Amino acid sequence: MSDDSNVDRAKYDFKKAMQEIVDLRGRGTELISVYVPSNRQISDVQAYLRNEYSQSSNIKSKSTKKNVMGAIESIMSRLKTYRTVPENGLVLFCGEIPTSGDQTRMVQYVLEPPESISTFLYRCDSTFYTEPLLDMIVDKKSYGLIVLDRSEASIGILTGKKIITLKNFDSLVPRKHRQGGQSAQRFERLIEIAAHEYFKKIGDSATEAFLDKTELLGILIGGPGATKDFFVKEGYLHHELQKKVVDTFDTGYTDEYGLKELVETAKDAITDMDLTREKDLIQKLLAEIRKADGGLAAYGEDEVRHMTEMGAVDTMLLSEGLRLSRLSLKCSNGHVTKVTQKSHVEATPACKECGSSTDLMEKMDIVDELFELAATMSSKVELISDDSEEGELLLRAFGGIAALLRFRVG
Numbered sequence: 006m007s008d009d010s011n012v013d014r015a016k017y018d019f020k021k022a023m024q025e026i027v028d029l030r031g032r033g034t035e036l037i038s039v040y041v042p043s044n045r046q047i048s049d050v051q052a053y054l055r056n057e058y059s060q061s062s063n064i065k066s067k068s069t070k071k072n073v074m075g076a077i078e079s080i081m082s083r084l085k086t087y088r089t090v091p092e093n094g095l096v097l098f099c100g101e102i103p104t105s106g107d108q109t110r111m112v113q114y115v116l117e118p119p120e121s122i123s124t125f126l127y128r129c130d131s132t133f134y135t136e137p138l139l140d141m142i143v144d145k146k147s148y149g150l151i152v153l154d155r156s157e158a159s160i161g162i163l164t165g166k167k168i169i170t171l172k173n174f175d176s177l178v179p180r181k182h183r184q185g186g187q188s189a190q191r192f193e194r195l196i197e198i199a200a201h202e203y204f205k206k207i208g209d210s211a212t213e214a215f216l217d218k219t220e221l222l223g224i225l226i227g228g229p230g231a232t233k234d235f236f237v238k239e240g241y242l243h244h245e246l247q248k249k250v251v252d253t254f255d256t257g258y259t260d261e262y263g264l265k266e267l268v269e270t271a272k273d274a275i276t277d278m279d280l281t282r283e284k285d286l287i288q289k290l291l292a293e294i295r296k297a298d299g300g301l302a303a304y305g306e307d308e309v310r311h312m313t314e315m316g317a318v319d320t321m322l323l324s325e326g327l328r329l330s331r332l333s334l335k336c337s338n339g340h341v342t343k344v345t346q347k348s349h350v351e352a353t354p355a356c357k358e359c360g361s362s363t364d365l366m367e368k369m370d371i372v373d374e375l376f377e378l379a380a381t382m383s384s385k386v387e388l389i390s391d392d393s394e395e396g397e398l399l400l401r402a403f404g405g406i407a408a409l410l411r412f413r414v415g
């Protein structure tokens with residue numbers, strides 16, 4: 006599996022867990038949320054929780070007291086399995102959720118968030134405290150950034166709202182006032198050679214920074230004056246990167262601040278690209294389907310599954326609105342079969358082979374399962390949100406599962 010789809014998959018799992026957690030309500034003020042940043046010692050957190058535990062013995066309501074203390078205990082024992090806090094920190098949610106009558110069940114979630122947590126937080130409330138995590142589930146699109154003029158250049162990357170500076174360098178192009186003794190012509194020539202080397206170096210750095218990042222949606226280029234346009238026009242970028250250039254934008258600076266300026270100036274272009282991306286994928290799918298021979302497209306679970314197994318799928322398009330599970334079943338006659346059914350359905354269907362009742366061997370979210378299938382055939386997977394008209398179409402008309410193909414299978 007490529008790193009990209011691992012990241013997508015982790016994000017999807019996180020997103021799904023978040024959707025569950027947001028809806029949970031406790032009976033009283035008894036749901037515990039703990040946020041642990043990576044620089045915090047586990048032993049500090051345990052000490053903090055021990056103190057909260059003894060404080061909660063003062064809670065008046067008997068059941069609330071019992072539930073709060075139970076949740077803290079559960080979190081403390083879970084924390085014991087960690088020697089250090091993971092890179093992005095750790096978030097723990099624990100508490101009793103009412104089921105039926107006066108019954109409750111304990112839920113516990115331990116999440117390693119996709120982005121780092123900066124502050125320690127302990128909260129006891131009737132809901133879990135999820136606000137700091139909600140922003141993290143927004144899909145983060147990435148763009149390459151280059152700002153340059155003849156004296157300085159910076160290369161960076163925009164991921165979500167974060168700008169990361171990757172490289173900054175000054176040029177060695179001499180200034181245009183000549184030292185005594187050199188002929189004007191020779192000096193001009195030296196300047197042009199130095200400038201050419203400098204632009205080449207920017208191009209090479211861009212290749213190094215961007216070429217293997219297939220998730221980059223585009224490259225934005227900024228700087229004062231005409232140098233940036235010259236750089237693009239003269240082909241100093243690798244041809245694969247050249248294709249991703251969105252446009253050039255005027256900025257006053259060419260340092261770290263220039264990268265910020267570039268993102269600010271290109272804001273509208275970026276929003277448009279994000280919006281059109283999913284739209285384009287679905288439009289491409291529709292265009293293929295409309296072709297007389299069915300084109301390079303497949304849709305519906307069975308067909309997409311089959312095409313993937315044949316190695317024919319280039320990109321799988323999966324709706325984020327899919328609520329299906331893939332079940333592995335075993336019947337009393339020993340038949341092992343797989344079926345897909347709605348995730349909320351608890352009962353297992355009868356055996357496809359003989360009709361007798363079945364036992365559940367494994368239940369997997371279908372998106373997870375298709376991610377794995379796609380990975381075995383090096384197919385890409387794109388999760389399509391169901392917010393847009395196109396996303397809704399994918400879900401309604403194609404059951405939320407479609408694919409763009411590498412080749413047609415006869």
Ligand code: ZN
Pocket residue numbers: 336337338339340356357358359360361
């Ligand atoms: Zn059977």
